[in-house]
Amino acid sequence: MAKPKILVVGGGPGGATAGRTLAAGGADVLILEKSFGRPKPCGGAIPPLVINEFGIPPEIIDCRMKYTTIYSPTGRETDVTVVGTKPTDKDFIGMVRREVYDNYLREQASKAGAEVIEAKLLSIKITPDGVKAVYEEKGVEKKIEAAAVIGADGAYSMVAKAVGAPRVPQCVAMQYRIRLPESQMQEWRETAELYLGDEVSPDFYGWVFPKHDHLSVGVGVSPDHSTKVRTYLNNLVERTGNKLKDGKIYATEAHALPMRHQKKLAWDRAMLIGDAAGMVVSTSGEGIYWAMKSGKIAAETLLKFQENPIAANLNEYEKIWKKQYGTMYRFLDRLQGIYFGDNRKFEVFTQMCRDEDVQRLTFDSYLHKEMAKLPVTSGLRIFGKMAFNFARWYVPALRPKPRPTLALEG
Numbered sequence: 001m002a003k004p005k006i007l008v009v010g011g012g013p014g015g016a017t018a019g020r021t022l023a024a025g026g027a028d029v030l031i032l033e034k035s036f037g038r039p040k041p042c043g044g045a046i047p048p049l050v051i052n053e054f055g056i057p058p059e060i061i062d063c064r065m066k067y068t069t070i071y072s073p074t075g076r077e078t079d080v081t082v083v084g085t086k087p088t089d090k091d092f093i094g095m096v097r098r099e100v101y102d103n104y105l106r107e108q109a110s111k112a113g114a115e116v117i118e119a120k121l122l123s124i125k126i127t128p129d130g131v132k133a134v135y136e137e138k139g140v141e142k143k144i145e146a147a148a149v150i151g152a153d154g155a156y157s158m159v160a161k162a163v164g165a166p167r168v169p170q171c172v173a174m175q176y177r178i179r180l181p182e183s184q185m186q187e188w189r190e191t192a193e194l195y196l197g198d199e200v201s202p203d204f205y206g207w208v209f210p211k212h213d214h215l216s217v218g219v220g221v222s223p224d225h226s227t228k229v230r231t232y233l234n235n236l237v238e239r240t241g242n243k244l245k246d247g248k249i250y251a252t253e254a255h256a257l258p259m260r261h262q263k264k265l266a267w268d269r270a271m272l273i274g275d276a277a278g279m280v281v282s283t284s285g286e287g288i289y290w291a292m293k294s295g296k297i298a299a300e301t302l303l304k305f306q307e308n309p310i311a312a313n314l315n316e317y318e319k320i321w322k323k324q325y326g327t328m329y330r331f332l333d334r335l336q337g338i339y340f341g342d343n344r345k346f347e348v349f350t351q352m353c354r355d356e357d358v359q360r361l362t363f364d365s366y367l368h369k370e371m372a373k374l375p376v377t378s379g380l381r382i383f384g385k386m387a388f389n390f391a392r393w394y395v396p397a398l399r400p401k402p403r404p405t406l407a408l409e410g
Helices: 013-026 050-052 098-112 158-162 180-186 223-239 286-307 311-339 343-352 356-368 374-395
Strands: 005-009 030-031 063-065 067-072 077-081 093-095 116-119 120-127 130-139 140-146 148-151 170-178 191-197 201-210 215-221 248-258 270-272
Touching: 005 130, 013 030, 013 286, 030 098, 050 093, 050 286, 050 311, 063 148, 067 201, 098 116, 098 311, 116 140, 120 158, 120 248, 130 148, 130 223, 148 158, 148 191, 158 270, 180 201, 191 223, 191 343, 201 223, 270 286, 270 311, 286 311, 311 343, 343 374, 356 374
Parallel strands: 005 030, 005 148, 030 116, 067 191, 148 270
Antiparallel strands: 063 093, 067 077, 120 130, 130 140, 170 215, 170 248, 191 201, 201 215
16 A cells, blocks of 8 residues: 655755654655755754754854854943853854755755655645645646645745635844955854844844854844845944954845744644744744754654544644743743833843843753743842843933943944
């Protein structure tokens, strides 16, 4: 008896991981990726958890970032060392180029037995009886019938639309790739910078991340400010002062990212993962780990129920996901609302990042994807410090005086 065909739409980190897991489990898998090698505007940051769990080889990692400097709207600096509550030699953030990283993951899926092709999905119909899709490969339209589909096709997912999932709000990320002289690049190998302020991004932050032979310099903004995203990006370059003056912009890239999670993840014969499911952390914009982890869990669920992939069975994926990560997502969403949105909030955020307990809590959630428990006294101290800093910036009489020299200068 022939194995049921499983279709994976999208060959990024989530789709490639899902395809690899399915193929390794004996499934007949086809992965459609619309463009091999296309660069994606992404900070490209991955925690050691990704490297360890998914076996990412060292040569795929461009840099190991251990230090970050955060600049507030008024130019106040906060230096942060990447370390969790239980320091280890694996406390770093790996930096990757998505075109290299994604290609490696697709190769691993292919080696596991998945068929991976460069093709564009044209249409898809999902019913309780099966999946029918039309795609274009090398200019030729082709049809496929499958028992089930995993939608890993990004923020504007056709699979999500086919199952009737609501369109979630999208933010826009834009980045420059800037190449510096090699002597200057060496200074960035373990260091990144984050810039906060309305002129850089009223909603999120601007970043400068090291890569193999260049810097990723980018911003993310909400839909309300998307028409000015290039202006914000140019403001970010200006904020860096002389640090990038010898650099050359050789590429500009933009991409949409979901701002809210899909409430439902599984239907009859269909599941959504990664950006297609809105699995981007609002505070950081992180999506790579969540795409890969959701792809793995969805694939494992589908392997278990591939002979009967109805919603009642595939909902196991949704239950596992929400049980493991629902609390963390809700917590980080609340943090985004508290600390992001205007310059006063950004100032409070920068000040709070100087606290060692806050730093370690933050990096526990990022490095290890777990919520560390603090002693009650530490929690009360952090809350008191936060209240004090909000009062400083929201009560005019308490507000700190402007500094004579701002990060905008230079």
